[in-house]
Amino acid sequence: MPPFDVPEGDPFGPHNLPYGVFSPAGSTERRVGVRLGDHVLDAGAAAAALGSPYVSLLAQPTLNPLLAAGRTAWSDVRRALTAWVTVPSHRSAIEPLFHPLSSVTLHLPFEVADYVDFYASENHARNVGQIFRPDAEDSLTPNWKHLPIGYHGRSGTVVVSDTDVVRPSGQRKGPGDPAPVFGPSIRLDIEAEVGFVVGVPSEQGRPVALDDFREHVFGLCLLNDWSARDIQAWEYVPLGPFLGKSFATSVSAWITPLEALDHARVAPPERTYPLLPYLDDSAPGIEPGGYDLRISVAINGHVVSEPPFSTMYWTAAQQLAHMTVNGASLRTGDLYGSGTVSGPEEAQRGCLLELTWNGRDPLELPDGKRAFLEDGDVVTMSAWAPGADGGRVGLGEVSGRVVSV
Amino acid sequence: MPPFDVPEGDPFGPHNLPYGVFSPAGSTERRVGVRLGDHVLDAGAAAAALGSPYVSLLAQPTLNPLLAAGRTAWSDVRRALTAWVTVPSHRSAIEPLFHPLSSVTLHLPFEVADYVDFYASENHARNVGQIFRPDAEDSLTPNWKHLPIGYHGRSGTVVVSDTDVVRPSGQRKGPGDPAPVFGPSIRLDIEAEVGFVVGVPSEQGRPVALDDFREHVFGLCLLNDWSARDIQAWEYVPLGPFLGKSFATSVSAWITPLEALDHARVAPPERTYPLLPYLDDSAPGIEPGGYDLRISVAINGHVVSEPPFSTMYWTAAQQLAHMTVNGASLRTGDLYGSGTVSGPEEAQRGCLLELTWNGRDPLELPDGKRAFLEDGDVVTMSAWAPGADGGRVGLGEVSGRVVSV
Known part of the structure; x- marks a missing residue:
C-alpha cells in the first residue's frame, strides 16, 4: 500500500526513514523528525498521538536517547514508524504532523561525544x-x-x-x-x-x-x-x-x-x-x-x-x-x-x-x-x-x- | 584568623581550596566539594546553609555550571568560600558539612568536552x-x-x-x-x-x-x-x-x-x-x-x-x-x-x-x-x-x- 503522498521510487520513501532533529517554522524547540519525501514527520508527536511506548525515545530534543536504546529498540521503532506512515487507518492522525522540509530548521541531530x-x-x-x-x-x-x-x-x-x-x-x-x-x-x-x-x-x-x-x-x-x-x-x-x-x-x-x-x-x-x-x-x-x-x-x-x-x-x-x-x-x-x-x-x-x-x-x-x-x-x-x-x-x-x- | 582545624602551612589550607566532586560515605549522590586539609566541604550544602546565591553553581553533580559561570563568578565564589571556612561566626554552620577525605568517593570532577x-x-x-x-x-x-x-x-x-x-x-x-x-x-x-x-x-x-x-x-x-x-x-x-x-x-x-x-x-x-x-x-x-x-x-x-x-x-x-x-x-x-x-x-x-x-x-x-x-x-x-x-x-x-x- 502506498505511503502518504510520496511518489513511487522516491529515494526518501517509507523504505528509508532517516532521523533528524528539527524546529518547526516559527519555533526554536527541537524535536526528533523522520524524513518522508520532502516532508518531516514530528516523530514524538506521532508517537504521542498513537499512544506509542516509543514516545520517551522520540519526544526528545536530540537523537541520543534513541541512539542509546540499542538494536532491538531501533528495529521496533523503525517498524512502528513504517506502519505510521503507510497504514491508511493512521492517516488522519499522522498527516497533520508532517511539516514541509522547506519550512523547518534542521539541527545537529545528536550530541557528538568523541x-x-x-x-x-x-x-x-x-x-x-x-x-x-x-x-x-x-x-x-x-x-x-x-x-x-x-x-x-x-x-x-x-x-x-x-x-x-x-x-x-x-x-x-x-x-x-x-x-x-x-x-x-x-x-x-x-x-x-x-x-x-x-x-x-x-x-x-x-x-x-x-x-x-x-x-x-x-x-x-x-x-x-x-x-x-x-x-x-x-x-x-x-x-x-x-x-x-x-x-x-x-x-x-x-x-x-x-x-x-x-x-x-x-x-x-x-x-x-x-x-x-x-x-x-x-x-x-x-x-x-x-x-x-x-x-x-x-x-x-x-x-x-x-x-x-x-x-x-x-x-x-x-x-x-x-x-x-x-x-x-x-x-x-x-x-x-x-x-x-x-x-x-x-x-x-x-x-x-x-x-x-x-x-x-x-x-x-x-x-x-x-x-x-x-x-x-x-x-x-x-x-x-x-x-x-x-x-x-x-x-x-x-x-x-x-x-x- | 586560623582556618577551621587546618594546621598552619598545610598545602591544602584556605589559600588553596581546590574543587572536586565527591559522594559521601554510603551514598552515590555526586556533590561539589572543596578540599580543606584532609577534609572535603560539601560546598552546595554550605551555600544552602548560609543562604548564599551561589547555591545554584555549587549544589550540582559536576563542576560544569561553575566552570561556565565565568571569571567574576569564579572570584566571587572563591571569596565566599574563603570566608565560610575561616570566619569564626560561620563555624557552627559549616563544620558539620565537612567529610573526612578518606571517607568519600571522588569522581571525575567535570564532564570532559574535547x-x-x-x-x-x-x-x-x-x-x-x-x-x-x-x-x-x-x-x-x-x-x-x-x-x-x-x-x-x-x-x-x-x-x-x-x-x-x-x-x-x-x-x-x-x-x-x-x-x-x-x-x-x-x-x-x-x-x-x-x-x-x-x-x-x-x-x-x-x-x-x-x-x-x-x-x-x-x-x-x-x-x-x-x-x-x-x-x-x-x-x-x-x-x-x-x-x-x-x-x-x-x-x-x-x-x-x-x-x-x-x-x-x-x-x-x-x-x-x-x-x-x-x-x-x-x-x-x-x-x-x-x-x-x-x-x-x-x-x-x-x-x-x-x-x-x-x-x-x-x-x-x-x-x-x-x-x-x-x-x-x-x-x-x-x-x-x-x-x-x-x-x-x-x-x-x-x-x-x-x-x-x-x-x-x-x-x-x-x-x-x-x-x-x-x-x-x-x-x-x-x-x-x-x-x-x-x-x-x-x-x-x-x-x-x-x-x-
Whole structure:
C-alpha cells in the first residue's frame, strides 16, 4: 500500500526513514523528525498521538536517547514508524504532523561525544602519498594495509549541513619561506566522507568485536571533513592533523539507520595481506562490511566528483573493532568518519588535493578555475544506495558555504 | 584568623581550596566539594546553609555550571568560600558539612568536552627526537619552536585518579618482525603533565587572544597521559598517536583554580625565534604565562622523577591562543594537557621512555628493574606550587594502577 503522498521510487520513501532533529517554522524547540519525501514527520508527536511506548525515545530534543536504546529498540521503532506512515487507518492522525522540509530548521541531530577520523581509501592514501612523498618507494606507509589508520578530531566543531564555514587562519610555511607566515588559509579543501554514529556504549577495557558492529552503530551520515592543506602541511609532523582540520566538520542533518541499507551491503576489496584476527572479516560467519554508497560532490551546483564508497579498503566494522581493541570505550554519540572516499578514476577523487593534484591541475568550473576553495563557494555532497527491487535509498546531503574570516 | 582545624602551612589550607566532586560515605549522590586539609566541604550544602546565591553553581553533580559561570563568578565564589571556612561566626554552620577525605568517593570532577594534548617541553621533545630520530640534524622538528604542537585525544576515556588502567592490547612491529604482531603492550609508559580546564566557551570562527586566557580557563589539574609506546610507534605515521594513547588518561580529582596560583606565575623560557603576534607573549601588557609547579612522579611509592613545570617552552595561554586561532570554538569542560613535563636534568624527565632511554637503562626500583610499567605498578604524580609568604599550594595527586587485560 502506498505511503502518504510520496511518489513511487522516491529515494526518501517509507523504505528509508532517516532521523533528524528539527524546529518547526516559527519555533526554536527541537524535536526528533523522520524524513518522508520532502516532508518531516514530528516523530514524538506521532508517537504521542498513537499512544506509542516509543514516545520517551522520540519526544526528545536530540537523537541520543534513541541512539542509546540499542538494536532491538531501533528495529521496533523503525517498524512502528513504517506502519505510521503507510497504514491508511493512521492517516488522519499522522498527516497533520508532517511539516514541509522547506519550512523547518534542521539541527545537529545528536550530541557528538568523541569524533575520530580514519584514512581508509587506498586510492586516496596512494594519491596523497604520491603528492607529498613522491620519492617514497611505496606511496602507502608500511602500516596502512595492516590497520585502519585514524586519529581523533574536534567534536565541538562538528556542525550540521548548511552551517557557514569561516575560512580558518593559521601558520603556513612554503619551501621558500624563511619563517612561517600567518593568514587565512589559501589551500582550503574538502574531504568527502561517510560518518558512522555510535549508539550503544561499551565499557573501558573491553574491545568491541568485529561482528558486534551492528549492536553498537546506529546509522550513517555524509560528512565533509574541511581541511586547510597549508596549515596541515606545516603542523602535522610528528603528531598529526590539528588546526588544519579542527575549525569545522560538517555532517548531514539526516542519519540513515543501518537497517535502511541492508540491500547496499557489499564485500570489501580483497585484502593484500592476511589480517590479524580482530580485523579479519574473511572469517566464517562475519557479514560483509562494505556499503555501496554512490556519492556525488558538487561545487556551486557543478558536480566535480562521484566517489564510490564500495571501494573503501577498511570497513566501518573494522574501524570500530580497531578503535576499541586497546580497551577504549564507546559513548552514545561517538562519530567516526571513514576518511576521504576516492575511487580509482580521476573523476572519483574525494578532495581537491587529489582532484587538482595539489593545485597543479585546477578544475574548470562554469564560474572559473579552482585549485582550492574560494570564499562564497558552496560545497554539497549527496549520495544514494541501492534499495530493494532496483530502488534507491537517499542519504541526506551535507552542504556548506565558505565565508571569509 | 586560623582556618577551621587546618594546621598552619598545610598545602591544602584556605589559600588553596581546590574543587572536586565527591559522594559521601554510603551514598552515590555526586556533590561539589572543596578540599580543606584532609577534609572535603560539601560546598552546595554550605551555600544552602548560609543562604548564599551561589547555591545554584555549587549544589550540582559536576563542576560544569561553575566552570561556565565565568571569571567574576569564579572570584566571587572563591571569596565566599574563603570566608565560610575561616570566619569564626560561620563555624557552627559549616563544620558539620565537612567529610573526612578518606571517607568519600571522588569522581571525575567535570564532564570532559574535547581533550587536546600538547608537546610543549623542549627537553622532552629533544629527548624523544634523539631516541627516535638519532640521525636527524636537529632533534626538534622544524615547526617546534614556531607553534605549540598538539593533537586531539579521546575525551571519553579520561578517568579520575585512582581508576585502574587496563593494559591495552594492540598491534606492534619490531624492526625484525616480518609482520605486525598482536598482544598486550610491552612498553606501557606514563607522561607527567598538567591539564588545563576550560570554563567559558567561545564562538566558532572567533579566536581567543593570548591575554584572554584567564577569562576562559578556570584552573588546572595533574594529568597522566598513559602511553603504549609499542602501539604508538607502529601506528603514528602519518596521522599521529591514536590507540597508543586513547585507552586512558588520568586526571587528579581536584581542580586548582588559577587564582590560587597567582604567586606561582613565572616568565617562560626565552624564545629562540620571534613569535607570530598571536603567540607573542613578550609584547607589552601580556602577563607572564608560566607556572612554577614542582611535580613529583613515584612508582609504587618510590620517587623516580621531579619534573619542573616552569621549564615548559610553551605556556597554557599560548596553547589556548593557538588551539583557537583557526576559529575552533571552546566548550565548557574542554581539557588540554601541557605535554610531558621534562626538565633539563635526568632526574627531571617526565616519562619512562626518557628516564630509561627507551628501555636501554632500566630504573632500579626497590622491587626490581623497570624499563616500562609492569602489571600491578601504581604510578602517582603529585605537585606543589609556591604560595604567599613561603607557603605551598598543593595540587591534588593523580594516581593509577596498571592491571592486566
